[in-house]
Amino acid sequence: MKLLYFAWLRGKLGKASEELSPPPGVATVGQLLDWLETLSPAYKAALADRRVVKVAVNLEYVGAEHPVAPGDEVALFPPVTGG
Amino acid sequence: MKLLYFAWLRGKLGKASEELSPPPGVATVGQLLDWLETLSPAYKAALADRRVVKVAVNLEYVGAEHPVAPGDEVALFPPVTGG
């Protein structure tokens, strides 16, 4: 699974992307975020306020119940501020 | 009193402006239009439908009750269609 991080999420995690292989129990976006939080204090801090963590799976905005699968591109980012 | 006519009012009257001296009883815009209608069939036809005759006195939109005086510039025109 390819993870992408943008804006201050990239800053807090110290990387723009990574390849991860979540364990079999991680089947939804919510479960993925929960699992990421267990990886290190940096993830835990970055994902603490879920209201400001938006998720796109394969370039589409999704909610916490959306499924995730090994081949997905999952992007985590704050609310957008363009324009 | 200087009268100005625009758009199809100018066309129907065959002139863009004229100097007129209404009689003393003509004190309001409504009375002025009534008096103009007596001048000729062309005025009567042009002013027949008062809903589409807009009036400006000294460059300001006014209603039928607005006073008119000898030195005024009075413009008659259809509803505007610019922009």
Add this chain to the structure above:
Amino acid sequence: MIRVQEADFDIGAELAQLTDGRRDIGGVACFVGLVRDMLRKPEAGEESITAMTLEHYPGMTEKRLAEIEAEARARWPLEGSLIIHRVGRLLPGERIVLVATASSHRQAALESCQFLIDWLKTQAPFWKLEETSSGAHWVAARASDDQAAERWRRS
């Protein structure tokens, strides 16, 4: 700023004048009206327009446009505003009018731009004479324009 002119205008240059050297403007909204080649006549389908002549009331036009612009600047926090309206004979595809507003706030620029064109359409003394294959016709005012202007009226 208000301009009534026969000449065409350069949109890019006009908008640049509103913002050049400024660092406090967050957004510029503009509307450009053009001569369309088709006239919709409810009773007769479509008819081709070959030209359009814009007549106006010199003196009152500038006065009314300045009042409309002042009203916009009283209602919204604007850093700049511009109304250019052409007069004379124009061909289909030619520009008729430019309305532009600049503000530190996006919604102020967008709303005031819409206000300016809506009020200009119903209040500034311009009249359009359309030339078609069946002759020249003065354009009739449209109820939809009155309705668009009405929503800006303050009760």
Add this chain to the structure above:
Amino acid sequence: MIRVQEADFDIGAELAQLTDGRRDIGGVACFVGLVRDMLRKPEAGEESITAMTLEHYPGMTEKRLAEIEAEARARWPLEGSLIIHRVGRLLPGERIVLVATASSHRQAALESCQFLIDWLKTQAPFWKLEETSSGAHWVAARASDDQAAERWRRS
């Protein structure tokens, strides 16, 4: 049309492309967003912005902008539409975004232009990093932008 680019754009040339050779367009509406030099911080008054860097999510940005443009064209009868958004480092006064719509109907052009910028602001994956005298800060999303977008949501 959608463009995401580092380079500046020429408003006049871009709008001309929407209308040149066309005789069926009654109006063009556009909005241009610029970098402001002042940041309003409720807790600390105003602070100067020295530069702004626009980050985005390549691939998703273009996809989302194309979807937003398609939504506008489904809702309004548009003859043309254009979204240009710059990325990279910009200075105060520089242009960030251009949204333009062309229609035979004035209100369609004006409303769809407002819709495009409102939805772009809340849905297209761009993020602003502001550089100030106190350091670089990621801009926080604003509730007023969410509200502006919300009014276009269909129930």
